[in-house]
Amino acid sequence: MPHGLSRRSFLQGSAVSGIGVGMVAQTSTADAAASRTGGAPVVGPASVPITLTVNGVARALQVEPRTTLAEALRGPLDLTGTKIACNRGACSACTVWLDGVTVCSCMMLAIEVGARKVTTIEGLARGDTLHAVQAAFIEHDAMQCGFCTPGMAMSCAALLEHTAHPSADDVMAAISGHFCRCGTYPHVVAATLAAAARPKA
Ligand code: FES
Ligand code: FES
Missing domain, CATH: 1.10.150.120 ([2Fe-2S]-binding domain)
Structure with a gap:
């Protein structure tokens, strides 16, 4: 150790510098992401709160931005009637309606849905009366x-x-x-x- 610098103060100084470097790196990453999206807000990677209107009911949930609509339906919303087979837009097993139009829910992020109304197979029936x-x-x-x-x-x-x-x-x-x-x-x-x-x- 150089004169006047204890092992403890050396390690403390390194830790503080490390945090500083980390903060700079994080800020640069956020700046880079914002510039790539033309200034549009960047969400994630942590979970974000969203509300999906599914089968006429507003459902609040927390999802990672990478979560597809199909995953959100089958996971946190427990609507397992919608199936995931290929998970890449090739089979249509995951078809739901978005404002009345059919979409492959494995090909859409849950955070993209916004105010549009989702209808799943569970929402086709009226009570005990099947569609x-x-x-x-x-x-x-x-x-x-x-x-x-x-x-x-x-x-x-x-x-x-x-x-x-x-x-x-x-x-x-x-x-x-x-x-x-x-x-x-x-x-x-x-x-x-x-x-x-x-x-x-
Ligand atoms: S699971 Fe095959 S298209 Fe979505
Ligand atoms: S894949 Fe079995 S009924 Fe269609």
């Missing part, structure tokens, strides 16, 4: 393992929202992004056409 598409899926045996089924039902129900009397081709187009490894496509088409033919409640 016409859900009832028709059961009647027409339009599922086997069931993994793709909630996403399929969301897309078929969305189709009926804007096309009251679809053709088989319309239904095939609506489910064209959905992968069903069990091969239930003909039953899904039959079920959706049957749902469309039901008298409206």
Whole structure:
């Protein structure tokens, strides 16, 4: 040790300098992030509070910014009807509605949703009364393992929202992004056409 500098004061000085370096590094990182986003606020990496309106109910939750909508639904919101299969936008198992439009919830961050209304398979039924598409899926045996089924039902129900009397081709187009490894496509088409033919409640 140099004259007048104890081991303790040397270590204390190093620690303080280390903190100083860390603070500078952190500030630089934040500045760099802000400049990359054109001054837009940078969130995370810690969890942030958000509110999602899901099936008509405002739900407050805390998520890391990297959390997808699908993960938020299945995790903190405990809505496990929405399935995650490929987790990369290739199978549509995770389909939900955002303001009535179908989206792959694995391809959207929960913090991106904002004020838009999320509808999941749990929100299609009215109390104990199933949506016409859900009832028709059961009647027409339009599922086997069931993994793709909630996403399929969301897309078929969305189709009926804007096309009251679809053709088989319309239904095939609506489910064209959905992968069903069990091969239930003909039953899904039959079920959706049957749902469309039901008298409206
Ligand atoms: S799980 Fe989202 S598209 Fe496959
Ligand atoms: S019912 Fe099994 S993947 Fe479609």
